[in-house]
Amino acid sequence: MSSHDPIRQSKYLRQTLSQDKKPVGFFISAGCPLAVTMPTEKEWPLIPDVAGLTRYIKDEIDKEIPVVQGATRSLAGAYTQLIEEVVKTGKTNPNIEDILSFLRGMMQISRGAADIRGFSEAELDNLEKIVCQKIAEKLNVKLPDNKSPYHKLAKWVNNIDRDTPIEIFTTNYDLLLEEAFESLKVPYFDGFVGTRFPFFDLRAVEDNLIPNHWTRLWKIHGSINWYLKDNKDVYRSTSLEECDSYIIHPSHLKYDQSRKMPYLALIDRLNKFLRQNSAVLILSGYSFSDDHLNDTILNALRANPTAMVIALLFGDLTKTIQEKGDGEEELITKTTINYDKALELAENRSNLSIWTFDEAVIGGLRAKWKPTKSDYDSEENIGNAVRPIKDDDQKIVGYKFHLGDFAVLGDFLQELIGKEQFKIVQDGV
Template sequence: MVTHNPKQIIEQLQTILSNPSKKIWFLFGAWISMKDMSWKDLIPGVDIMTDTVIKKFTKDPQRSAIEVIKTEIISDWKKFNIETLLSKISEKERAAWAEKLCWLSKHELEILRKDIEDDICKQVSIHEPASEKVNVETINHNTFAKWIKNADREFPVEIFTLNYDYLLELSLENQGIPYFDGFVGSYNAFFCPEWIEDGSPVRDWVKLWKLHWSLGWSQNEKKDIIRTSWAAWTSMIYPSFLKYDHSKKQPYLSYMDRLSYFLKQEDAVLFTCWYSFWDEHINELILTAVSRSRSSSVFVLNFWELEETDELPKIAMNNTKISVYAKRTAVIGWKFWEWKLDWEPDKNVSYNVIDFGFDEDAVMEEEWKTNTWTGKWNFWLGDFNKFTNFLSHFYSKSKYIKNDK
């Protein structure tokens, strides 16, 4: 059977990430905030968060309304979660006038939506001192921020994230790294799309774009989106049907334009980690943008085991600019093959690049049975903890580190 050699890929990734002249951006999914370095729980995943939210509605008509909406979502061949639930509720809220929908009036639908948003906000707000859940020194986001701080890069790193939480912000600030999120100001920071399109005022700053909105975002009396510290308990989880059906909605439109702009550049590299490719609109943007560039690349670091018939491998098998590195398999250059080392690593070598991407303790069952080496270990860089540790092993001086001379 033909296989992919993980050693070559690990070395390639090391070369790319160590190259100061490479344009490197990142797209992070919500799972990066689920665990800290020791795998202690931080923020629940979308599925757990969804279950927690809906279990709190034990009385009718809210309980029955959610069940009906869930059935509608599933019948539309969509995944039922907090975002699709909020989308449907908001859709009905806009459509309802004098009549009731799902046994709820327009006002009752609004109350249901706000109750769900408030509950999600409380689950995500682990940065609050009272929660005692997060120590910035123990989260993987901080290790990632250390790499940004120490890596000598010609082009600033830009980060796209689907998370609502503040863990990336806390980590960047903990490392003393200036960053720009599209908002300008202090008391009621306002969204400034001009600075996203023309980043001259903050050219050397790290950029942080939150595609699925964020804690601390709210609307003022003019319906403009603002960011305030006092609104930290106002979770602007914007319903997906509003994000995608109304193209003038900000800041989503500017963030998506920025991602598209980057992927159309020559020699651009986008790393995704814990992004599941369930968001068809982001997927469409990525595919369209890379098709218009001669040399941009997307490296998908995937934690799960994938089959050739799964949707993500199908996407990569139709586009050579997208490579998928999953737990047991990979899609590279259209080819879906298993991982397999060409030869057994020397255990006496103190520095072995393979160790950063493979868990030597994860010996396959067939190796135990036959006492033979198969070379079929697990690829681990899809784990945000492993990926940030991988980054931490190679960087040089940075513009953010003060010179003591």
């Protein structure tokens, strides 16, 4: 039976991250804040996943009162109907990104219209404002200490000399990456320049006109500190003041020209990065639920066979559930796929790999993890990422590879700093 060696893949990843001339990027997505350990007196998670954020927004809006002059129903009533309209499109359990995308789609066709699906133009505008405001409030948090995986990523970036700059892409709206980089004084560029009202510099993004020692931080879906000024230009806030128009893009939906411009420029930046010779992009916390991002990644990989994407996914690829059968006590065991979209894409694209806890797809081949030797040591098992599974008799019955946990990835990067610096000293460089 085929298997993949996690120790070998650890060494491959270490070698890839150590090559200073190879284009290396990280893609940080929604699952990563869940890896931040919280103090016992504080609630976990620091930031909820998309499902948790969806519940939070609904609960918060249910507390609101009508704020639109002449409104005939509460904001909560309008939001409930909005969700019902999204369900009618085939989304059985819509999340906040589905809801906000649908809302903005209706806003595009509501200008000048008396009524769209029972919503007035003013009601739609107010719903979008309150949804984005509630998202910003929930995501405006700080890391609990300087030991988070975000800090470990920033430390790795800061301690490894490279000829080619690191590029970090994220779909998250929060400011956790910025906090970690700034606390460690790691220079980065996010597309904005200026002091009083930093503005988006399209030329600098498209032409990559930034010093090489600056990390690139590309927030593809916007940020809670991006907003529109009265002239409809996009600015980055320096104070997180309350704004009428937060730049939060849950999807590729073309909203208006000013909001669309940063999104399209940053999507193009992702495409250009993957089209570089031997580029490697490491995904963490991304579940492949965004079809437009998937298309961008897959099209670039098709056009550039030398590029590689490694998706580190949290948890197992498969899960086993038991359901009641026809008999009263009969139980039927079923196996389902946790990441069916990722599996489909990786099995048909040799330069897209997915690494879950229990299995991996590498070079299009799906197989369980299994080291080719049983006496590997801690020097090879970087960050304690490879963990044996033992039965009641302490016999090893399998292995799991935990790099899909952003916290373990942080430990992996932390260990690499010492190993690479030790290697430099050994080599006499």
